[in-house]
Amino acid sequence: MNTPPPSPGHPPPGHHPAEDALLRHAAGTLPAGHALVVATHLRFCPSCRDGVRTGETTGGAILEDMAPADLSPGALDRAMARLDTAAVAAHAAPPVRFQGVALPAALGALLAPRWRWTGPGVRRIVLNPPGAARAERVWLLRVEPGRALPSHGHTGWEAACVLSGGFTDRTGHYERGDVAETDESARHRPIASRDEPCICLIAWMGPLTPRGVLPRLFQQLNGM
Amino acid sequence: MDIVAHVRVRPDSPPPAPGRVTGSGGEDVRLLLAIAGGRDRAAFAALFGRFAPRLKAWFQRTGTPPAQAEDLAQETMLAVWRKAELFDPGRAGAATWIFTIARNQRIDAARRDALRVFDGDDPSLTPPEPTPPDDAFVAVEQDRRVRAALTALTPEQAEVVRLSFFEDRPHGEIERVLGIPLGTVKSRLRLAMRRLRAQLETPNKAATGDSH
Ligand SMILES: [Zn+2]
Numbered sequence: 374m375n376t377p378p379p380s381p382g383h384p385p386p387g388h389h390p391a392e393d394a395l396l397r398h399a400a401g402t403l404p405a406g407h408a409l410v411v412a413t414h415l416r417f418c419p420s421c422r423d424g425v426r427t428g429e430t431t432g433g434a435i436l437e438d439m440a441p442a443d444l445s446p447g448a449l450d451r452a453m454a455r456l457d458t459a460a461v462a463a464h465a466a467p468p469v470r471f472q473g474v475a476l477p478a479a480l481g482a483l484l485a486p487r488w489r490w491t492g493p494g495v496r497r498i499v500l501n502p503p504g505a506a507r508a509e510r511v512w513l514l515r516v517e518p519g520r521a522l523p524s525h526g527h528t529g530w531e532a533a534c535v536l537s538g539g540f541t542d543r544t545g546h547y548e549r550g551d552v553a554e555t556d557e558s559a560r561h562r563p564i565a566s567r568d569e570p571c572i573c574l575i576a577w578m579g580p581l582t583p584r585g586v587l588p589r590l591f592q593q594l595n596g597m
Numbered sequence: 598m599d600i601v602a603h604v605r606v607r608p609d610s611p612p613p614a615p616g617r618v619t620g621s622g623g624e625d626v627r628l629l630l631a632i633a634g635g636r637d638r639a640a641f642a643a644l645f646g647r648f649a650p651r652l653k654a655w656f657q658r659t660g661t662p663p664a665q666a667e668d669l670a671q672e673t674m675l676a677v678w679r680k681a682e683l684f685d686p687g688r689a690g691a692a693t694w695i696f697t698i699a700r701n702q703r704i705d706a707a708r709r710d711a712l713r714v715f716d717g718d719d720p721s722l723t724p725p726e727p728t729p730p731d732d733a734f735v736a737v738e739q740d741r742r743v744r745a746a747l748t749a750l751t752p753e754q755a756e757v758v759r760l761s762f763f764e765d766r767p768h769g770e771i772e773r774v775l776g777i778p779l780g781t782v783k784s785r786l787r788l789a790m791r792r793l794r795a796q797l798e799t800p801n802k803a804a805t806g807d808s809h
Contacts, residue, residue: 435655504708
């Protein structure tokens with residue numbers, strides 16, 4: 374299949390969303406924040422674009438095999454009557470160009486970033502993608518070189534995609550385009566790489582479980 | 598469900614009988630191209646007759662009430678009319694392309710005040726480059742292969758794959774229907790996806806999708 378070439382000068386990502394996340398992305402059933410993380414990763418990753426397309430092809434086969442439902446009388450006539458007045462396709466918001474990659478329009482805050490202090494060496498921009506659940510948080514996070522986030526666990530899933538720089542935690546080392554997915558049980562303390570600030574898109578569900586007084590204060594100050 | 602049907606490739610195949618869509622991937626491609634190239638209303642009516650009842654059935658299956666399911670089927674078919682120029686038969690079969698539009702309609706409907714951030718901006722909907730003529734019916738072959746790949750899954754794997762397209766909310770639904778833990782659902786889905794990808798994608802691209 375034809376896919377855009379990976380961005381010049383960068384190898385394809387080494388850490389991908391799990392296969393079930395690619396399938397749910399194709400089916401349209403991932404939570405909004407998780408879907409945005411996967412959509413962002415797809416801009417870096419030809420292999421996962423193929424995986425999502427496989428999921429979509431599966432969706433096409435399932436649609437074809439649905440037993441037809443009865444339409445109300447005159448359904449076709451009503452559709453035909455609207456063809457001439459059907460508005461021209463709504464113009465999709467243009468992608469956001471960031472360091473040579475076209476990212477989803479929902480990351481528009483990257484074009485004029487207004488970072489808010491979040492903790493020592495850590496700043497954030499809160500995003501509100503449409504459809505996000507009340508307990509879902511979606512942030513752009515900027516961590517200065519060598520700085521760590523407070524050690525924390527999760528009461529729900531977390532998914533992150535690195536946009537610039539890199540970080541390391543006990544599950545591995547993540548660079549530009551890489552995705553890190555974490556489930557409820559995991560506890561981790563991500564540390565930004567030393568060479569440049571780490572900018573990530575990060576989405577999670579449910580409150581975090583910080584360990585220690587400072588991390589708890591950090592959480593209370595920031596509504597995490 | 599019948600997933601072993603043979604798919605016609607010849608673009609000049611006779612008009613299909615009403616009823617099952619299965620097996621008419623080439624005809625659906627021809628109808629979409631007729632809409633894209635000539636705003637062909639008869640082609641739209643034929644495509645509507647084949648897909649609108651199935652779209653309504655799918656929207657209902659995902660938990661949408663019947664009246665709203667029919668509205669969404671209508672909106673999906675109107676979006677097919679408007680966006681037909683974006684259809685690229687070298688990248689997706691007709692049913693696959695229509696499915697992605699229906700999926701985005703459902704996401705949009707679920708998002709009150711939704712800005713259309715994912716629709717259109719989705720790389721899978723926008724052809725990055727013109728399709729070489731030789732590829733024009735690749736998608737029909739792809740449709741045939743996905744059906745073969747689905748039959749190669751175990752019944753348990755095929756069921757979690759199918760149910761994941763019928764969920765009315767993220768997570769939990771499959772667990773509830775099948776009475777198995779979420780961890781089992783996920784591992785079945787992962788195995789199923791790996792098998793589908795191994796059969797549908799070129800070998801060097803498949804099997805690289807594991808993150809941990
Ligand atoms: Zn990937």
